[in-house]
Amino acid sequence: MSLGMALPKAELHLHIEGTLEPELVFECARRNGVSLPFATVDELRLRYVFDDLQSFLDLYYLAMGVLRTARDFTDMTDAYLARAREQGVRHAEIFFDPQAHLSRGVPLREVVDGLTASLRTSEQRFGISTRLIACFLRDQGPDEAMATWEALRPHLGDIHGVGLDSAEVGHPPQDFAPVFARAREAGLHLVAHAGEEGPADYVWQALDVLGVQRVDHGIRAVEDPELLRRLARERTPLTVCPLSNVRLRCVPRLAEHPLPRLVDAGVLVTLNSDDPAYFGGYVGENFAAVQRELGFDDAAMREFAANSFRASFLPADRREAYLAQL
Numbered sequence: 001m002s003l004g005m006a007l008p009k010a011e012l013h014l015h016i017e018g019t020l021e022p023e024l025v026f027e028c029a030r031r032n033g034v035s036l037p038f039a040t041v042d043e044l045r046l047r048y049v050f051d052d053l054q055s056f057l058d059l060y061y062l063a064m065g066v067l068r069t070a071r072d073f074t075d076m077t078d079a080y081l082a083r084a085r086e087q088g089v090r091h092a093e094i095f096f097d098p099q100a101h102l103s104r105g106v107p108l109r110e111v112v113d114g115l116t117a118s119l120r121t122s123e124q125r126f127g128i129s130t131r132l133i134a135c136f137l138r139d140q141g142p143d144e145a146m147a148t149w150e151a152l153r154p155h156l157g158d159i160h161g162v163g164l165d166s167a168e169v170g171h172p173p174q175d176f177a178p179v180f181a182r183a184r185e186a187g188l189h190l191v192a193h194a195g196e197e198g199p200a201d202y203v204w205q206a207l208d209v210l211g212v213q214r215v216d217h218g219i220r221a222v223e224d225p226e227l228l229r230r231l232a233r234e235r236t237p238l239t240v241c242p243l244s245n246v247r248l249r250c251v252p253r254l255a256e257h258p259l260p261r262l263v264d265a266g267v268l269v270t271l272n273s274d275d276p277a278y279f280g281g282y283v284g285e286n287f288a289a290v291q292r293e294l295g296f297d298d299a300a301m302r303e304f305a306a307n308s309f310r311a312s313f314l315p316a317d318r319r320e321a322y323l324a325q326l
């Protein structure tokens with residue numbers, strides 16, 4: 001097994017709905033009586049070629065339409081944890097998209113119960129500690145985000161943070177200042193996707209207006225030297241997803257990924273899979289691809305793994321215990 005696969009690591013940028021493999025899409029469709037616009041698993045897999053973020057999101061929201069019951073969410077999460085364990089994951093901070101299910105008439109109780117039924121015993125079964133982060137769909141606007149926040153309130157015992165995802169361009173972080181302020185007052189951790197397809201200015205807004213503790217993606221920060229200095233000085237982590245960036249054509253090829261420039265600027269970078277069922281690899285495969293294509297040495301790969309624990313929302317003593325394993 002390659003070093004990248006074997007290294008103990010935390011995964012901090014993982015959409016649980018993006019772990020839905022085609023086989024489970026068909027299994028859930030069958031048991032829920034949902035009809036699909038593809039005949040076979042292979043036909044679905046052939047669609048996994050994307051021009052940009054939106055073309056991916058169209059298929060991502062379509063496929064997750066088969067998730068109807070708590071059991072579906074439990075099975076999907078169990079399958080992710082089993083795959084993640086094989087790739088060295090010891091801790092996972094997992095995103096889910098409440099609005100993508102509420103809008104289809106699936107009660108939030110069903111979603112959260114299904115996810116937590118798996119996560120509650122993830123340490124015993126898979127040796128993976130977990131946290132759950134609810135993301136607002138930025139393209140559905142700030143009012144719907146606030147309504148979603150209200151719907152989430154009865155579930156806050158199971159939710160550790162909020163994030164911001166979906167179609168980025170034209171939906172700047174600053175629009176979501178009120179709902180992030182509520183989450184902050186409730187003591188939640190704050191993250192946001194910014195600088196994936198959107199400009200470096202969205203990263204500034206995520207930091208200054210939303211007050212996020214980590215930036216998801218953030219790769220377009222390389223276009224702004226002042227922003228790089230800020231991220232490095234404040235040790236604000238970026239959760240970079242290399243295979244995702246190539247598949248969604250944010251970066252033409254892995255060999256041209258801005259990762260080395262981010263590292264050289266002193267930014268605390270982590271490596272993650274984003275939507276591994278769709279982007280050709282789980283987190284260990286992202287580590288392996290980065291080492292192969294960008295020529296990082298073993299010490300640099302260990303540093304990415306160490307960063308994943310440093311950037312986690314675990315308490316300091318648990319972070320230190322994980323770091324001691326590296």
Ligand code: HPA
Nearest residue numbers: 015165166167193274275
């Ligand atoms: O990479 C992503 N970007 C934005 N929204 C998303 N939702 C799932 N994956 C993504």
Ligand SMILES: [Zn+2]
Nearest residue numbers: 015165193274
């Ligand atoms: Zn993402």
